[in-house]
Amino acid sequence: MEEFRRSTALPHLEGRRSCRDTPCYRPHAHDTFSIGVIDEGTSVLTGPPAGQILLRPGDVVTIPAGQVHACNPHEGRWRYQMIHMDQSWAAALTPGGADSHLFAGISVLRRPDLNRRAGALGEVIFADDSAERIEAAFTEALGALDAAEPEFLVGSSTDPELLDVLRPVLEHLRNDEVNPSLDELARLVGMSRFRLIRSMKRATGLSPLAWRQNVRIVRAEHMLRRGVPIVETAHALGFADQSHFHRVFRAHVAASPGVYRG
Template sequence: MAEFWRSRALPHLEARRSCQENPCYRPHAHDAFSVGLIDEGRSVLSGCLDGPVRLQPGDVVVIPAGQVHACNPEHGAWRYQMVHMDQGWALALTGQEPCSALFVGISVLRRHDLRSRIVEMTDAIFADETRPRIEATIAAMLHELEAVPPARLVVTDLTDAASQLLTRLFPVMERLRLDESNPALSELAGLAGMSTFQLVRAMRRATGLSPLAWRQNARIVQARHLLRDGHPIAETAQVLGFADQSHFHRVFRTHVGATPGVYRG
């Protein structure tokens, strides 16, 4: 079960409340800065350099844009809430540099005194509060997160080497993003001047995903934007090159943890 709400005052703001009982997410990344709170149950966060992290009620998870992750229930029901927001906007609210710890890697903060701030932020979006009210609430939450001592459970960082790889892989990623069909690995490798083995290894190192998985993630990110803008589900599936609506439904659900219909609202 999942419910979504988009702020009318700040359209890039999206809040969700979810309750899941079965594994529902494959590794994926958002194009937004995300802050979540575990309300009930236990789950496992994967995608961290130090290995999977077991989450418990009260944990706060901070995920910058582009960071590959997956979080699934460990045993029984798991309930959480999360807010996605434009990362540049969030940075402007904090007045911090992009290198601030909050924006360079996944963080898990085991500080239960932060819970009320996260709940207040989610409630403000679901209540469709005014822009000044929402901005003040989120700014206060971000400043509290910034003030947390650096002793975090885990931080996943994008290294300089990975950043350099992204530059080399740019033609590959553009081809994956724009091509309506799945390009052959040999063609993609040629664009980067690599062997197919080197390409797969480089993509995983730079993005956390294989070329095909990265393409699927990019299409679902775009699908979320189209659905939020009111585009029909069938049209969205066709525009993004999915074989049919059923295929789109299956892939979307494994990335978003909800059907396209539930997400579109």
């Protein structure tokens, strides 16, 4: 079961309700700030460099933009909600602002009241409430999340200095219409291909080609939300065919492009 809803009043807000019993996500990152709510079952959160964290019913997980992670069901049915939003908007509503622990890394929070508050955020999105009601609900919830002590806090997996060194590689991966070779990418920054792979994983949490796929899928989400047809989206992003696009999209989003587009 997959259900997506976008706010009419605040289009950057997206809610998701999902139920899974098999592994569904590969490591990925969003360009949004995300709040996850575990409603039923257990799941395993993997977020380099932290290893694995077992999530339980009632847990609330906050994930900053750009933080690599994957979450998959553990021993049976797993029902959860996700709320995605513009990170600068979320920071403006948070008492700690951009310096809050919510934006410093993945936080796992274990308090029933926080679960109820976070779950209510999905309700106002699915109800398509007014901007005023939505902002009031998010201001209250983000304030409570900001004030809470995390059960786990996983620091950011990115390395800003190394990202600057790798910027020519990232630009090439972002803009090239075909997969560039590792040797070609390594020459751009004077590294061996093996050092490049290690450096990319340290800087971004992903290998070069995995990072490129993630960028393409984030772009695909934006296009599909705007109503761009699936075939046109796949072609614009350089996928060999629609079948290949479906496979890669599902591995990152755990839903088909058609279900996501709505």
